[in-house]
Structure formats: C-alpha cells, structure tokens
Amino acid sequence: MASFTPPPGTADIFAPEAVRWRRLENTAATVFSCYGYGELRTPVFEYTEVFQRGLGDATEVVQKEMYTFEDRGGRSLTLRPEGTAGVMRALCNTDVMNGVEQRVYYYGPMFRGERPAAGRRRQFHQVGVENVGRVAPLIDAECIAMLMDYLARVGIPDAEVVVNTRGIQADREPAEQLLREYFAPRLGEMCPDCKTRFEKNLWRILDCKEEACRKIIHDAPDYRQAFSAESLAYFEEVKRALDALKTPYREDPLLVRGLDYYVHTVFEVTHSSLGSQTSIAGGGRYELYLPGQSRPVPGVGFAAGMERLLMVQDALGSSPESPVSTPFYLIGLGADARLANLELAGELRRRGIPVALELEERSMKAQLRSANKTGALLTVVRGDAEMAAGIAVVKVMATGEQSEVPAAELAKRLDDFYQTAQGI
RNA sequence: GUGGUUGUAGCUCAGUUGGUUAGAGCGCCUGGUUGUGGCCCAGGAGGUCGGGGGUUCAAAUCCCCUCAAUCACCCCA
Numbered sequence: 001m002a003s004f005t006p007p008p009g010t011a012d013i014f015a016p017e018a019v020r021w022r023r024l025e026n027t028a029a030t031v032f033s034c035y036g037y038g039e040l041r042t043p044v045f046e047y048t049e050v051f052q053r054g055l056g057d058a059t060e061v062v063q064k065e066m067y068t069f070e071d072r073g074g075r076s077l078t079l080r081p082e083g084t085a086g087v088m089r090a091l092c093n094t095d096v097m098n099g100v101e102q103r104v105y106y107y108g109p110m111f112r113g114e115r116p117a118a119g120r121r122r123q124f125h126q127v128g129v130e131n132v133g134r135v136a137p138l139i140d141a142e143c144i145a146m147l148m149d150y151l152a153r154v155g156i157p158d159a160e161v162v163v164n165t166r167g168i169q170a171d172r173e174p175a176e177q178l179l180r181e182y183f184a185p186r187l188g189e190m191c192p193d194c195k196t197r198f199e200k201n202l203w204r205i206l207d208c209k210e211e212a213c214r215k216i217i218h219d220a221p222d223y224r225q226a227f228s229a230e231s232l233a234y235f236e237e238v239k240r241a242l243d244a245l246k247t248p249y250r251e252d253p254l255l256v257r258g259l260d261y262y263v264h265t266v267f268e269v270t271h272s273s274l275g276s277q278t279s280i281a282g283g284g285r286y287e288l289y290l291p292g293q294s295r296p297v298p299g300v301g302f303a304a305g306m307e308r309l310l311m312v313q314d315a316l317g318s319s320p321e322s323p324v325s326t327p328f329y330l331i332g333l334g335a336d337a338r339l340a341n342l343e344l345a346g347e348l349r350r351r352g353i354p355v356a357l358e359l360e361e362r363s364m365k366a367q368l369r370s371a372n373k374t375g376a377l378l379t380v381v382r383g384d385a386e387m388a389a390g391i392a393v394v395k396v397m398a399t400g401e402q403s404e405v406p407a408a409e410l411a412k413r414l415d416d417f418y419q420t421a422q423g424i
Numbered sequence: 425g426u427g428g429u430u431g432u433a434g435c436u437c438a439g440u441u442g443g444u445u446a447g448a449g450c451g452c453c454u455g456g457u458u459g460u461g462g463c464c465c466a467g468g469a470g471g472u473c474g475g476g477g478g479u480u481c482a483a484a485u486c487c488c489c490u491c492a493a494u495c496a497c498c499c500c501a
Contacts, residue, residue: 005474005492060499064425082501110501115425118495126501193498209497258500268501282501305501333459366454368461376461383459397461 009114009122020313021125024154024306025107028127031150032105035142037129040104042086048076054085054288056260058201065112079111083128083303084288092290096133096297105129107306119274119308128283128303135298137234140265140285141241143300147269147281148247154309155318156271159280161247163267164255165235167227169287174226176202186216203256222253231264238265261286265300271308273315280308325375327421328414330357331367333383340387340407341380347411353418372397378417380410 006012013021029039048068055062067079080086083106096102107127114120129146131139144161151159167175179202187195191210198205206217224232242249249267257266266284274280283302290297330345332338338359345355356374358367364381371379381402382392392410395402405413 008492065499112500114499115497116494117497120500124501128501279501303501308501331460363454364459365457365461367459370461372461379461381460385459393460395460400461402460 007122009116009120011121011123020310021306024127024309027153028105028107028150031146031153032129035103035146037103037105037131040087040090040106041108042080042083042090042106044109045077045079046086046089048078050089051078051081051085054088054261055082059259061112061258065114067111067113081112082110083108083126084130084286084301087130087301088132088288088290088297088299091130091132091297092293097290097293097295099133101131101133103129103131119305119311121307125306126303127306128301130299130301132297132299132301135285137237137265138241140238140300141245141247143283143302144242144249144265144267145245145247147283147302147304150304151269151281151309154313155316156280156309156312159269159271159312161242161249161267161269162252162255163238163242163249163265164252165224165227165231165238165264166256166262166266166284167224167231168263171227171231175223178221178223178226179203179205182220183216190216204258206254206256217254224253234264257282257284259286261288263287267302269304271312271315273312274308280304280312326354326356327377327418328353328355329367329371329374329376329379330355331364331371331379331381332358333364333367333381334387336384336387337382340382344380344410348414348418351411351415353415377421378414380414382407 048066051066052062057063061081066081069077071077087104087106091102091104094100094102105128107125109123109125111123113122116122127150129143131143144163148159148161151157166172180198183190183194183198183202183205187198190205190213191208194205194208194210194213197208205213206220208214208217239249239251255266255268257268262284264285267282268279269281270278271280272278281302281304283300285298285300287296287298328348330341332341338357341357342359345357348355356371356376358370362370368379376397379395379397380392381395386392386407390407391404392407393402394405394410394413
C-alpha cells in the first residue's frame with residue numbers, strides 16, 4: 001500500500017483540502033488588489049545565480065538547501081527556494097530602476113531540501129508581495145497592515161507582529177563593532193554554534209535559543225545606539241504609522257532574520273497556536289542587486305507560509321465549510337432512462353447547476369443509497385414506465401414526498417428550485 | 425545533517441509470554457422490498473502485517489538493515 005507515496009516532504013492535496021488552499025489564494029488576490037497589487041507569475045525554476053546573488057552566497061538556504069540541477073543545455077538551474085529573487089529578476093526588465101513603483105503579489109510552491117517537520121515541507125507554498133522601487137516608512141507600515149488584513153480575512157485575526165529595524169548598510173559596521181566587543185570576551189560561555197556565528201554571521205547570535213546564550217544576549221548593549229539618526233527616525237515613523245493604522249505590534253531588537261539583504265524595517269508574524277514553528281509570515285525592507293545592475297533596487301515585502309496558515313486555521317477551528325453537496329441526483333432504471341438523464345444533466349450543467357447521476361445498471365435501492373450519500377435535496381427517478389408516459393418522478397429526499405413532472409418541464413423545474421435554494 | 429517515536433484492511437486501531445486459515449469499528453458493495461434512501465438485520469469484497477535479510481520446528485510478534493511518516497534540534501515561511 002505504501003508503494004507509491006510521494007517523495008519526502010511533498011504531499012497530494014485532495015478536494016476538500018484543496019478548497020482551503022484556493023481560499024487562501026483567492027483571498028490574497030482580493031485583498032492585495034485592493035492595495036493596488038497585481039499578480040506576478042514567475043517560473044518555478046531560475047538560473048542558479050539568481051538565488052546565489054539574490055539571497056547571498058553565505059545564506060544557509062543557498063549553501064545546503066537548494067534543489068539545483070543541470071539541464072540538457074548544461075545550464076545550472078535551481079528550483080526556487082523563495083519568491084523574492086525571481087520576482088526581482090522579472091522586475092529588472094521594467095522601469096523600477098528609474099524609481100517607478102511596482103506592486104506585485106505571488107503565490108505558489110517553493111522548494112527547500114530540508115528535513116520535513118511540523119509546518120516544514122520540501123515543497124511548501126508561500127503567498128507573498130513585493131513593493132519595489134520606492135523607499136518610505138509609510139510603505140513599510142502599509143505593507144505590514146495589509147498582511148494583517150489578509151490574515152484576518154483568512155480567519156487568523158489574532159496573530160502577533162514583531163518589528164525591528166536593521167538600519168542601513170552604513171549603520172551595520174559600527175553596530176557590529178559594538179556587538180563584537182561585547183560578545184568577544186564572553187564567547188567561552190556560549191554554545192558552539194554561536195562561536196562560529198561570531199565569525200561568519202554575527203547577527204544570528206541574537207536569536208540563539210541556548211539557555212546560556214540567551215542570558216548573555218539579554219544583557220547585550222542595544223546595538224541600535226550605533227545607528228544613524230536618520231535610520232532611527234525612519235523606524236519611529238514606521239511605528240507611528242502602524243499606530244495610526246491600528247495595527248498592534250511588539251518591538252524586539254533581537255529580531256534579525258536570516259537573509260542578508262534586509263535594511264530598515266524587518267518584521268515577523270507569529271501565532272501562539274503553533275508548536276516549534278511559530279512563524280507564519282516574515283518580511284522586511286531590502287536592497288537587492290539585480291543581475292546586470294550596478295545599483296541596488298529598494299523594496300519591501302513579505303512571504304507567508306500557506307501550510308502554516310492552514311495549521312493555525314486548524315488550531316483556531318476557523319477552517320470552514322465543507323464543499324456544497326450536489327442538489328440533484330438523477331436515478332435511471334433502464335438504458336433509455338439513463339441516457340435521458342445524461343441529457344438532462346448536461347442541460348443543467350450548462351446552466352451551472354451541479355448534478356450527480358447514475359450511469360451504470362444498478363438497483364433502485366443502490367441508486368437511492370448513493371443519492372442519499374451525496375446529500376441531494378431532490379432525486380429524479382425514471383424508468384421504462386415514466387419514459388413511456390413522458391414524465392419523471394421527483395422525490396424530495398428530506399420528506400420522501402414524490403410528484404410527477406412532465407419530462408419537458410424537468411430542466412426548468414429543477415433550475416427554478418436551484419435558484420430559490422441559492423437565494424436562501 | 426543529528427536525535428526520539430511510529431509503520432497491521434480505504435480510515436481509526438486491536439493482536440496476550442513467538443504457535444496453525446490475521447481481527448474489530450467505521451467506510452464500501454450486495455441482499456432483506458419484481459422500482460424507493462437514511463435506521464435495523466444478514467452476507468460479501470478488501471491485507472505480500474512498509475520492504476529486505478536473519479534467529480527459530482514456527483515471526484505481525486525477537487535481532488539487523490532499509491524505506492517512509494511524525495516530533496524535536498537546526499533553519500526558516
């Protein structure tokens with residue numbers, strides 16, 4: 001039975017579940033377009049260098065998690081591990097470089113060769129947005145507010161936003177200096193990971209979870225005192241705007257985030273209902289070097305993990321509605337009746353009315369059992385006798401009442417019933 | 425990549441210290457009504473006990489390997 005399971009970290013998503021996915025996607029389209037965003041569909045694989053340059057060679061994602069392969073032309077390609085780099089690649093053919101604002105959203109599968117765990121798959125799905133070309137605190141705030149708007153619309157009203165500022169590139173050096181001086185003498189008491197982070201990726205020390213490290217981190221000086229006045233003012237304005245937008249947030253100087261390209265605002269959205277993977281969305285402002293460009297492009301954006309949104313919905317019990325049942329079931333006894341039913345079903349379906357019907361030779365009892373299982377409201381029954389008389393029996397399943405309807409009027413009668421049922 | 429747990433029917437799971445034809449509930453199919461559902465009753469289909477190897481007279485059960493799922497770490501969405 002386990003002979004044909006999909007590869008590790010991937011999954012088949014069948015109808016009832018797929019409806020929930022479509023809701024996440026449709027709601028994204030609805031909400032984001034209200035903010036002036038348009039959909040952008042980029043390829044699911046890109047030249048490998050798009051991600052290497054975009055995310056930074058040192059990033060863990062690039063180093064060990066990418067699905068990279070060579071195609072028949074000897075090109076090195078990579079299944080996208082995230083959405084931003086591909087979006088930027090697409091956008092560099094537009095006039096964003098000249099300061100024209102581009103607002104795009106996307107959703108789709110991403111691929112990372114990690115060990116699967118709760119809320120983490122190898123093919124996972126993100127819905128995200130990028131606002132590219134302009135720099136302003138209000139844009140950052142609007143972006144965060146839009147994310148919260150979206151979450152509320154998919155049944156997650158109580159997620160928590162954590163924000164922080166990373167300053168600009170020029171702020172980084174003095175701030176790192178400050179941290180280095182603080183951590184250097186204390187490295188002996190810290191975990192092995194932090195020791196290598198100290199050399200390779202100093203900032204990641206800040207979100208180390210080791211007990212010993214946390215204490216030391218907690219007492220670290222606020223590196224933001226080394227930031228320029230402009231950077232701090234930018235952040236203040238972002239927060240003021242969030243207040244004005246009535247978007248509650250928590251400020252956390254330890255929020256750093258994994259990718260190198262962030263500047264100014266960074267944020268993460270978490271939900272308490274999740275176990276170890278508490279993060280359901282994350283993003284921030286960035287400066288990205290597009291292939292073939294000498295200047296970086298500014299932008300702000302976020303990505304939300306769809307699997308995790310579904311997990312939160314489950315925890316909240318806000319995963320709704322099983323799909324609508326088909327209202328009609330057509331029972332046919334005998335070849336002629338079944339053929340007539342097939343015709344009738346076609347007629348109704350062309351009008352957009354869902355119909356289920358029996359196409360095989362089965363007993364009345366079996367067909368009614370099926371009708372019952374589909375949850376049909378009305379059942380049309382006909383056999384040789386009805387065919388000869390030019391009528392059909394219409395049965396109301398809830399009450400068991402039956403009435404005869406001329407065959408010629410069937411489509412209209414069912415249509416009318418359907419329209420009024422829809423109205424209720 | 426590291427560690428823990430798990431793997432028996434479509435689903436949820438039993439299976440006693442190894443012992444003959446491997447079970448239940450739900451679901452599915454058929455019948456109980458020459459053409460009437462839900463409830464009830466009866467019957468039926470469906471399993472290489474994840475896979476491979478080993479120990480044994482005998483393995484779903486014990487040992488090894490492997491695959492997969494799951495959880496945690498790591499990383500992130």
